[in-house]
Amino acid sequence: MACVKPRLLLLLIPLLASAQTAQDIMAKVAINQERAESARAGFVYRQDVLVRLQRTDGKLAREEDREYTVTPAADGIQRALVHFSGKYGIKSKEFSFSEPGEHYRGTDIDADIVKSLADSFGNGEDSRDGVNQDLFPLAANKQKGYSFVLAGEEKYHNHDVYRITFEPRQKDKLADEHDAHWAGEALIDKTDFAPVLITTHLARGIPIVVKTLLGTNLQQIGFKIVYERFDDGLWFPVNYSGELKMRILFMYARTVSLKLVNSEFKRADVKSTITFEK
Numbered sequence: 001m002a003c004v005k006p007r008l009l010l011l012l013i014p015l016l017a018s019a020q021t022a023q024d025i026m027a028k029v030a031i032n033q034e035r036a037e038s039a040r041a042g043f044v045y046r047q048d049v050l051v052r053l054q055r056t057d058g059k060l061a062r063e064e065d066r067e068y069t070v071t072p073a074a075d076g077i078q079r080a081l082v083h084f085s086g087k088y089g090i091k092s093k094e095f096s097f098s099e100p101g102e103h104y105r106g107t108d109i110d111a112d113i114v115k116s117l118a119d120s121f122g123n124g125e126d127s128r129d130g131v132n133q134d135l136f137p138l139a140a141n142k143q144k145g146y147s148f149v150l151a152g153e154e155k156y157h158n159h160d161v162y163r164i165t166f167e168p169r170q171k172d173k174l175a176d177e178h179d180a181h182w183a184g185e186a187l188i189d190k191t192d193f194a195p196v197l198i199t200t201h202l203a204r205g206i207p208i209v210v211k212t213l214l215g216t217n218l219q220q221i222g223f224k225i226v227y228e229r230f231d232d233g234l235w236f237p238v239n240y241s242g243e244l245k246m247r248i249l250f251m252y253a254r255t256v257s258l259k260l261v262n263s264e265f266k267r268a269d270v271k272s273t274i275t276f277e278k
Contacts, residue, residue, distance in 0.1 A: 022148040028193040030140035039234045040128035041072040046264040051118045052257045053110055060089035062110040064118045076126050122260040129237050135223050136198050145180030159196050161187040168203055194235040199224045219245040238262050
């Protein structure tokens with residue numbers, strides 16, 4: 001037995017080191033996120049948002065396609081709508097409309113849901129890039145509710161990255177206090193300690209009481225976000241998407257697809273003039 005315990009210890013040491021290393025990596029990510037948030041305040045960019053609802057047979061129910069110009073504000077961002085197109089489906093036909101949230105009949109649940117999602121998606125409160133910070137545990141205060149594990153190191157799109165998996169802390173009050181509801185993995189650039197790719201899924205399902213009493217259920221909820229480097233140490237989310245299946249009151253069922261693309265980044269000076277990035 002005396003010779004077995006040291007061997008077990010040797011096996012455990014790498015696992016313990018990996019767990020500690022993951023925490024160190026994410027702590028550096030949190031610090032850099034604060035810097036990145038400040039740096040993003042100096043940019044104006046284009047944002048395209050697409051929200052689509054499909055019926056259970058796969059046919060289109062409704063979609064809205066919006067193009068915004070995004071400018072920095074004192075706290076967060078401001079979005080100005082510069083282009084809009086929409087369409088809805090009835091049986092096998094599709095019809096166009098030109099105003100966000102436009103109803104084609106008196107009661108139009110699809111119109112209300114799509115408008116609400118399109119208004120909020122990419123328009124996260126107190127965010128310089130529009131991303132909802134609750135979905136991705138990058139900031140220090142969000143990380144407190146999660147446990148992280150270093151799952152490996154690899155090459156991804158010419159970046160040397162750490163692969164970090166995360167999930168809410170188990171039986172821990174911190175998870176509830178910090179609204180930790182998501183699990184997934186993050187690829188972290190080894191040089192800048194910045195996220196390159198993050199995928200998440202809902203780790204805690206809809207309470208059974210809600211399902212039973214209200215007939216409401218959300219399934220297959222997941223989000224994905226891709227970052228690119230645009231300057232020394234400055235990374236921007238360029239592609240942000242999600243999907244979920246929704247059923248409400250036993251009668252209404254839809255698959256919801258969300259997609260956002262940020263592009264055409266321009267640097268704005270304090271006089272609000274704009275110069276194009278090379």
